[in-house]
Amino acid sequence: MxxxxxxxxxxxxxxxxxxxxxxxxxxxxxxxxxxxxxxxxxxxxxxxxxxxxxxxxxxxxxxxxxxxxxxxxxxxxxxxxxxxxxxxxxxxxxxxxxxxxxxLESAALFNPSMIWHPDQTNVPPGYKRFILSLRATGEGHVSSISFRMGYIDETGKIVLRQPSRYVTSPEIVPNHRFNRTLFERKLYELRLENSIQEKMMVGLGDEFSLSELEAQIKRVSAQYRYNAEYDTIASGLLALAKSNYEIHFDDDQSLDERCIFPTSPNETNGIEDARFVQFTDDNGEVTFYATYTAYNGRVTFPQLLETKDFTHFSVSTLNGAEVSNKGMALFPRKIGGKYAMISRQDGENIYLMYSDDLYFWQTKELILKPTYNWEYVQLGNCGSPIETEAGWLVLSHGVGPMRKYAIGAFLLDLNDPCKVIGRTSEPILSPDENEREGYVPNVVYSCGGLINNGELIIPYAMADYASSFATVNVAELLAELTGQSKTETIAAEVQV
Structure with missing residues (x-):
């Protein structure tokens, strides 16, 4: 069934x-x-x-x-x-x-990602507060990250709070401190590490700011006026530096008044499809991360957003030989002492990556290929893996005939996520007649859901225009993915 x-x-x-x-x-x-x-x-x-x-x-x-x-x-x-x-x-x-x-959202409000709000104070018994991030698209098809808030009541009903009419982009902190070693590693990957680059970084310490880098580049470039090669290297250094920055909102602003608008050279045409996850480190420290796609009108760049309070954020480039394409999604904790990420480097298959360094990813392993006819064009994730007793539950999207997007799911082993326990042979959500018309027809898509009281809540976009929610019974879904009956699945969960 x-x-x-x-x-x-x-x-x-x-x-x-x-x-x-x-x-x-x-x-x-x-x-x-x-x-x-x-x-x-x-x-x-x-x-x-x-x-x-x-x-x-x-x-x-x-x-x-x-x-x-x-x-x-x-x-x-x-x-x-x-x-x-x-x-x-x-x-x-x-x-x-x-x-x-x-x-900011005159054209579309779509591709939602859902996480629990870090502040659950003054919430009635049985209720739980959540944050919904969305891709907001306006004039010129420029995308940014917008937020909504809501709660789920004791009956499982989803209630969205009416947002404030005010929207404000944050203060940008350009003088973010850069670690020289990490900065030079990225320059090597970008093929910008050479004698010219070395001259432009002479005198910078183990840590440096954007203003210090700009001043040094200006001094060196002044000696080689009208030199195209020096201009190219200088532009590359500054573009990399400006892609790593911090943003701050006022503490008295409501979360739904905050908008993360494109800032860096890599983001000139938008910030797309943020996949938020609540990450718990080995020491119990909690950080909220979001992998997203920066787009400059020609090339996409995977980037990382991190915050502890949704007031102060850091934005960083993701680096390494296997950082490419779209749809990277971080696991909510380390596995075997390493960070883990679901990815899709080749545009059609799903991979698993491990790394000792959150910002550098060098290897990947293929775990899923398009297998069923509704996903023959490509596979991808619909958000970060969700930990259950039966395994890592991952929402996926598949693309089939007429470029129709549908949502499915697969289950990975808790200790070794390279092992696929099961996957849905049919979509659990496909666009119906009320959802297929919009900016991009025939698409349902999500950037991450949550489990609440045995129900998987899937926030999803409709035709890249508007957003909605759907629910799935977790025990029934896991029973299908594991091949067990619903009773056996529930019993296994209770035993664990």
Whole structure:
């Protein structure tokens, strides 16, 4: 008997009213200078009236708008023609001319990942609070990470909290400290390690900041003006450094007001499909990690996001010979003293990777190939493995005829995940008539679910447009994957 998921009927659609402010960059020094000059020609009365209009129209739509406008002024300040001091009103107005609103989820809100909230205080008995991360896509098909919160009540009902209308991207900390040894290992992989690179890093310590690296590159490059090879190496060094950074939100912001927007050169076209996992280290320390895909419009880059409180995050490049393609998903704990990851380097098969270093992955082992007709095009994971008494439960996606995506599952041995205990021969969730129309037709897709009171909760995207939830009885699913009866599976779980 084939197990099928039960739909909850909840639909989470993109909300175009959720906007955040972004820099409005014209990409032209000449145009920037013209705008600065035009604003400078306004009388104090005209400038005051225009600023009042801006604050009335946009102040209620954003969190700490004036702080952002002043920051934008500082960024365009080098274009001012004189050092004559400006009033704060004039600074705010200039900042407003170089700021824009961005509707981060106007096109789609999809590919959800679900984890338990680290704060379960003041939750009623039988309830449990969760965090839902989503891929939000807006103008220009630029994707970012958005958050929602909710809870599951004592009956298993899923309730989503109405999000705040405010959305804010975080403060970026560019002067992240870099470990020189790790930095040079990545340069070697990128084929940027040579005599030019060595000159550009002379004098940097065992740890260094972005500003220190920029200053050293500037000094060396000044000696070799118009040298294309030096420019190429300098660009590569800075791109790598800017792909490793920290971000901080204000503590008083609600989680659903926080948006992780593309920042680094690798992310210019989006942050895609974050797979969050609650990772418990051998010493009991808990960290939330998310593997995601950075996209610059041409190439995808697997990256890692980490946080302990969803207020402060670190972003790092994933490195190593086997870091490629999409869909890497971290196990929630070490196995045999090593980090473990589900991956898909070749675009169609599922692999298992081990590493002593969370940020470097050098080897892989093939564990699953497309076998059933609904997955002949490709296989992939739908989030991090979930630990059960019977084994590691992994949601998967398969692609079949007409590029139809469906969700299945497989089970791996707890101690040796290279051993596949079982897999579903049929999908447990396929797009129905209400789900197949959208930005990308005929797709259901998830980036990670949870088990709650014997039910597997699967948050999933519908046609790369909106999101929903489905549930599966865990005992029944494990019985199918292990070939045991449901009674035998439950008895085994109780015994363990």
């Amino acid at each position: 084939s197990i099928k998921a039960t739909r909850t009927g909840i639909v989470l659609r993109p909300d175009p009213t959720r906007v955040l402010f972004r820099p409005f960059d014209l990409g032209s020094t000449t145009r920037t200078l013209k705008i600065v000059a035009r604003v400078g020609s306004m009388t104090d009365e005209e400038a005051e009236q225009k600023l009042d209009e801006v604050i009335r129209e946009f102040g209620g739509r954003h969190y700490k708008l004036e702080r952002f406008l002043l920051n934008r002024f500082e960024q365009i300040k080098p274009h001012l023609l004189t050092d004559e001091p400006l009033t704060e009103d004039r600074k705010l107005l200039l900042g407003a001319y170089f700021t824009m609103e961005y509707s």
